Amino acid sequence: MLTVSQLFIYPIKSLGGIALTTAQLTDRGLQHDRRWMLIDDNNRFLSQREHAQMALFKIEVLADALKVTYTTDGSSISIPFLPLKNDLLDVTIWDDTCTGQLVSDIVDAWFTVKLGIPARLVYMPDETHRAADPRYTTQGTIASFADAYPALLIGQASLDDLNNRLLEKLPMNRFRPNIVFTGGEPYSEDLMNHITINGVDMYGVKLCARCVMTTIDQETIAKGKEPLKTLARYRRKGSKILFGQNLAFNSNGIISVGDELQVLSIHTEERFLLEAVV
CATH class of the missing domain: 2.40.33.20 (PK beta-barrel domain-like)
Structure with a gap:
């Protein structure tokens, strides 16, 4: 079996x-799986392929938010399931382009400091249907x-x-x-x-x-x-x-x-x- x-x-x-x-x-897909994504200044996805330190961010799913902890220094941040911003933009994953929603300026600043590169977090709204x-x-x-x-x-x-x-x-x-x-x-x-x-x-x-x-x-x-x-x-x-x-x-x-x-x-x-x- x-x-x-x-x-x-x-x-x-x-x-x-x-x-x-x-x-x-x-x-x-599975609930919450890859519904968020970090992007660069060109709205292109960030990946461990170029930025291995992304593996050092560990995640917990709470009742109404994600808790992300950066294991290098133990700091963490809470990311609400519902974005705090209404800004929509086209984001790129490989050859695909779809709509993402910016989450929070505070969250963006935190990831930018931890990664040492410009980074913004986007969420995939239910209305986005990426084929x-x-x-x-x-x-x-x-x-x-x-x-x-x-x-x-x-x-x-x-x-x-x-x-x-x-x-x-x-x-x-x-x-x-x-x-x-x-x-x-x-x-x-x-x-x-x-x-x-x-x-x-x-x-x-x-x-x-x-x-x-x-x-x-x-x-x-x-x-x-x-x-x-x-x-x-x-x-x-x-x-x-x-x-x-x-x-x-x-x-x-x-x-x-x-x-x-x-x-x-x-x-x-x-x-x-x-x-x-x-």
Whole structure:
């Protein structure tokens, strides 16, 4: 049996994640997941790819706000769920442009000081419908400020297999999944097409191409060559290094750690197939 073993959200894109036991699903992903995002002076998203210190901001979800703590000095700030400003602006995530709402001048000033670069925090209002990649999803599928899709699925067996190939084992937080499951063979998520968890239908739409963020220690921000160096030996397809499956869904519901993950159909398209390497 395949069982949900971990659930994570990342309320502010590229900052620390939060482990959950139960998650509410929304029309664009897990509730609160990447609904906030830091942007630069050009309204482009900020990322650990260029600013590794973003990993040092840890987040708690309170009753009506986010509490963000900068672990370097222990300082923290509260960010209300409802922005204090009404300013709307176009923001950029990769090749996408959508509408974000500025949150607070005080919050902007705090992040600017801590990061040492100009930074503003924006929120994605419910009225903003950012389409997921139409090449791989059905019409009407939307995403938050995530890179492209509503959620990311990884099997614990896949990480275990990778760690068996590494000299130093890595935690799951290097890969920033939303849903982790136990059971099955390593990389069985690659072929999952239609799955259901607690009555919620989800669809695997694209294998996840990995970047240098996976090489950043989320506690110390030390950078190395792993896991990309090892993954490149057996998880490369074309120019991409693949680990995990992007999911699409547009239904509400609740999923919890301990829920059964049922696979209703599998992919047969060539783009989901990788040659097995022992």
